[in-house]
Amino acid sequence: xxxxxxxxxxxxxxxxxxxxxxxxxxxxxxxxxxxxxxxxxxxxxxxxxxxxxxxxxxxxxxxxxxxxxxxxxxxxxxxxxxxxxxxxxxxxxxxxxxxxxxxxxxxxxxxxxxxxxxxxxxxxxxxxxxxxxxxxxxxxxxxxxxxxxxxxxxxxxxxxxxxxxxxxxxxxxxxxxxxxxxxxxxxxxxxxxxxxxxxxxxxxxxxxxxxxxxxxxxxxxxxxxxxxxxxxxxxxxxxxxxxxxxxxxxxxxxxxxxxxxxxxxxxxxxxxxxxxxxxxxxxxxxxxxxxxxxxxxxxxxxxxxxxxxxxxxxxxxxxxxxxxxxxxxxxxxxxxxxxxxxxxxxxxxxxxxxxxxxxxxxxxxxxxxxxxxxxxxxxxxxxxxxxxxxxxxxxxxxxxxxxxxxxxxxxxxxxxxxxxxxxxxxxxxxxxxxxxxxxxxxxxxxxxxxxxxxxxxxxxxxxxxxxxxxxxxxxxxxxxxxxxxxxxxxxxxxxxxxxxxxxxxxxxxxxxxxxxxxxxxxxxxxxxxxxxxxxxxxxxxxxxxxxxxxxxxxxxxxxxxxxxxxxxxxxxxxxxxxxxxxxxxxxxxxxxxxxxxxxxxxxx
Amino acid sequence: xxxxxxxxxxxxxxxxxxxxxxxxxxxxxxxxxxxxxxxxxxxxxxxxxxxxxxxxxxxxxxxxxxxxxxxxxxxxxxxxxxxxxxxxxxxxxxxxxxxxxxxxxxxxxxxxxxxxxxxxxxxxxxxxxxxxxxxxxxxxxxxxxxxxxxxxxxxxxxxxxxxxxxxxxxxxxxxxxxxxxxxxxxxxxxxxxxxxxxxxxxxxxxxxxxxxxxxxxxxxxxxxxxxxxxxxxxxxxxxxxxxxx
Numbered sequence: 001x002x003x004x005x006x007x008x009x010x011x012x013x014x015x016x017x018x019x020x021x022x023x024x025x026x027x028x029x030x031x032x033x034x035x036x037x038x039x040x041x042x043x044x045x046x047x048x049x050x051x052x053x054x055x056x057x058x059x060x061x062x063x064x065x066x067x068x069x070x071x072x073x074x075x076x077x078x079x080x081x082x083x084x085x086x087x088x089x090x091x092x093x094x095x096x097x098x099x100x101x102x103x104x105x106x107x108x109x110x111x112x113x114x115x116x117x118x119x120x121x122x123x124x125x126x127x128x129x130x131x132x133x134x135x136x137x138x139x140x141x142x143x144x145x146x147x148x149x150x151x152x153x154x155x156x157x158x159x160x161x162x163x164x165x166x167x168x169x170x171x172x173x174x175x176x177x178x179x180x181x182x183x184x185x186x187x188x189x190x191x192x193x194x195x196x197x198x199x200x201x202x203x204x205x206x207x208x209x210x211x212x213x214x215x216x217x218x219x220x221x222x223x224x225x226x227x228x229x230x231x232x233x234x235x236x237x238x239x240x241x242x243x244x245x246x247x248x249x250x251x252x253x254x255x256x257x258x259x260x261x262x263x264x265x266x267x268x269x270x271x272x273x274x275x276x277x278x279x280x281x282x283x284x285x286x287x288x289x290x291x292x293x294x295x296x297x298x299x300x301x302x303x304x305x306x307x308x309x310x311x312x313x314x315x316x317x318x319x320x321x322x323x324x325x326x327x328x329x330x331x332x333x334x335x336x337x338x339x340x341x342x343x344x345x346x347x348x349x350x351x352x353x354x355x356x357x358x359x360x361x362x363x364x365x366x367x368x369x370x371x372x373x374x375x376x377x378x379x380x381x382x383x384x385x386x387x388x389x390x391x392x393x394x395x396x397x398x399x400x401x402x403x404x405x406x407x408x409x410x411x412x413x414x415x416x417x418x419x420x421x422x423x424x425x426x427x428x429x430x431x432x433x434x435x436x437x438x439x440x441x442x443x444x445x446x447x448x449x450x451x452x453x454x455x456x457x458x459x460x461x462x463x464x465x466x467x468x469x470x471x472x473x474x475x476x477x478x479x480x481x482x483x484x485x486x487x488x489x490x491x492x493x494x495x496x497x498x499x500x501x502x503x504x505x506x507x508x509x510x511x512x513x514x515x516x517x518x519x520x521x522x523x524x525x526x527x528x529x530x531x532x533x534x535x536x537x538x539x540x541x542x543x544x545x546x547x548x549x550x551x552x553x554x555x556x557x558x559x560x561x562x563x564x565x566x567x568x569x570x571x572x573x574x575x576x577x578x579x580x581x582x583x584x585x586x587x588x589x590x591x592x593x594x595x596x597x598x599x600x601x602x603x604x
Numbered sequence: 605x606x607x608x609x610x611x612x613x614x615x616x617x618x619x620x621x622x623x624x625x626x627x628x629x630x631x632x633x634x635x636x637x638x639x640x641x642x643x644x645x646x647x648x649x650x651x652x653x654x655x656x657x658x659x660x661x662x663x664x665x666x667x668x669x670x671x672x673x674x675x676x677x678x679x680x681x682x683x684x685x686x687x688x689x690x691x692x693x694x695x696x697x698x699x700x701x702x703x704x705x706x707x708x709x710x711x712x713x714x715x716x717x718x719x720x721x722x723x724x725x726x727x728x729x730x731x732x733x734x735x736x737x738x739x740x741x742x743x744x745x746x747x748x749x750x751x752x753x754x755x756x757x758x759x760x761x762x763x764x765x766x767x768x769x770x771x772x773x774x775x776x777x778x779x780x781x782x783x784x785x786x787x788x789x790x791x792x793x794x795x796x797x798x799x800x801x802x803x804x805x806x807x808x809x810x811x812x813x814x815x816x817x818x819x820x821x822x823x824x825x826x827x828x829x830x831x832x833x834x835x836x837x838x839x840x841x842x843x844x845x846x847x848x849x
Contacts (some may be wrong), residue, residue, distance in 0.1 A: 243633020
């Protein structure tokens with residue numbers, strides 16, 4: 001029998017990035033007992049890497065902005081597969097959430113008259129992103145962390161959840177292990193908020209940190225929750241491509257927002273070559289107008305570099321495949337050129353994009369104020385996730401809530417930059433509030449000891465195989481390689497069928513992974529335990545992508561290159577079937593109420 | 605550049621340990637953390653290392669490389685002498701958990717002892733504030749901190765004298781400075797800084813500033829101004845004279 005450290009909470013929050021911390025703060029404010037489990041140290045979650053800003057229609061820079069424009073932009077970006085209620089709540093509540101951060105100490109960049117400054121970003125009609133240089137995520141997580149530690153929440157750092165627990169069909173908490181000592185933990189709870197982020201580590205080239213192994217997606221799936229929109233994986237158009245060891249590290253869209261342009265090796269601004277119909281009337285048709293837009297000219301239309309991420313990523317892919325890429329297989333992203341347009345541009349760039357300047361200087365020996373960067377697409381974000389109620393963020397499992405990247409709905413087929421940080425705040429807050437209500441309205445739970453023992457027995461199995469088992473790192477590499485090659489930016493049926501076969505083989509190998517040593521801070525063991533989650537989300541992504549026989553948003557099918565209006569009315573839901581196998585089905589998108597239809601029409 | 609290199613990595617736990625040499629191939633552009641990952645994947649699967657973003661943004665992979673506190677993810681092999689073994693040790697100012705991982709929980713607990721942010725009432729009827737960029741920038745420098753704790757690692761008060769119970773170290777003095785100089789903050793931490801957090805222990809050797817991966821001017825911009833506030837409050841002879849009168 002393996003022992004457990006036992007804790008009991010009203011609300012357990014799994015994950016301590018923006019959504020998790022915001023949820024925990026909200027729940028704790030309601031005077032109940034809140035526990036937070038985080039996979040890393042507090043304040044290190046992936047939110048820290050967000051650069052560009054928080055989208056909120058504050059209208060500080062352009063007074064034509066309001067929630068209706070933001071709502072319409074979000075729906076257009078998501079190709080109308082979004083949960084309309086979430087998109088509406090998000091657009092309405094984001095400004096208030098930004099002000100809340102300021103009240104807790106966040107220091108955003110300012111306008112001349114002392115208000116929060118906002119910057120341009122892809123797919124947003126007006127300058128909308130509240131930001132702090134290019135380190136907005138750090139500002140946000142630190143603000144939430146420093147506020148949160150005084151609210152009475154208990155934080156379990158460097159703990160990973162292995163399984164959610166049920167009590168007669170209702171959520172009853174979670175169990176897992178801590179990295180430091182390798183002890184097992186039971187966190188009993190009346191309500192659980194999943195805020196575990198994304199799945200980027202299923203791919204080889206990614207901007208995501210090691211934690212992003214789809215834990216929440218897989219945990220929810222295993223207790224019967226539905227996953228939605230899993231085919232939509234966002235490939236951010238601009239990741240570093242050189243040196244190889246930093247391949248995938250994010251280069252913020254803020255570079256383009258500040259006037260950076262994309263060129264192929266022939267020096268051509270190829271983004272002007274193809275502008276989607278949905279955006280034609282909003283996009284500049286010459287370089288001069290595009291430049292004026294980035295400098296705040298309200299009468300200018302945005303440059304094509306600021307089209308949505310799915311489109312820009314595909315255009316870059318096209319250039320590279322056509323042999324017009326850079327020496328290391330990317331395209332050029334040039335911010336240094338603005339020297340032609342403004343005096344002291346080097347200082348300006350360093351002030352607006354300090355982390356980018358340092359990142360390239362330190363990791364690539366390149367001065368972005370003088371030379372163009374080499375960039376290419378990198379796996380960045382998953383729009384899909386746990387299917388939740390738009391209002392409360394509760395999943396199909398009573399008492400199980402999800403917020404942030406692990407939840408589906410807000411972004412539809414493609415997320416706009418900046419809409420993630422606001423998503424974390426708006427829906428973290430809602431999830432915390434409704435989870436607290438759920439905990440207050442429902443009685444205590446008990447946990448099933450035999451289930452607990454089964455979970456930990458499986459968890460220590462890699463030590464039985466020891467050095468003779470499969471190498472967990474190698475299994476992970478092989479999965480990342482296959483997903484990158486076969487289920488990446490450009491997809492086709494035969495390749496994805498192959499991917500499913502490989503995932504099955506890898507699952508068999510993952511079952512036999514072995515690790516020497518003991519449970520105390522053993523990275524090999526952690527990698528081994530992340531594998532089942534990575535395999536589950538990889539299978540979900542592949543099956544959903546196979547099922548959607550069209551190209552839309554982040555999904556591009558070479559064998560079905562066009563949009564299909566019928567598919568435009570459907571989301572795809574993945575869940576565990578009665579036989580334990582993964583089932584995939586179509587579900588009609590909820591119809592918009594008339595007043596929101598009118599908003600979209602008006603903003604067209 | 606060399607095609608392979610030796611990494612002399614400290615391995616052990618609180619009961620003790622020793623260095624172990626690993627030879628691994630190296631490629632152009634690699635950072636120390638890449639080499640560690642390669643060793644983990646191919647030679648020592650249970651080698652303990654703490655890391656997250658591998659982009660210098662989260663401050664998790666702090667270690668001492670050839671005796672210098674650095675982030676492993678931002679230290680390029682091309683800047684090291686690969687003719688010699690690259691020596692990698694855990695931070696010395698904190699207790700070892702295993703191999704390169706140390707117990708930094710003290711920092712999180714000590715932070716809670718600093719009074720939290722308390723803003724003045726909003727400036728505008730809609731509940732918002734007005735601040736000038738110039739005022740904000742002063743504090744934004746401190747808020748760049750990624751909490752890697754390298755400054756804590758080199759601070760002799762913590763590293764040599766183990767005054768963790770009396771002194772909060774450069775990281776948390778930067779944190780206190782960010783709060784004290786925040787344009788909206790109304791809390792007073794000056795007395796705490798003197799009596800509870802013993803800012804006087806810092807004798808401005810600037811070791812902390814020199815290792816900061818975010819290039820925060822810790823000593824000059826954060827600690828010295830706080831020391832000045834303490835001095836102004838408690839040791840100003842003219843003010844003391846007034847007190848006596």
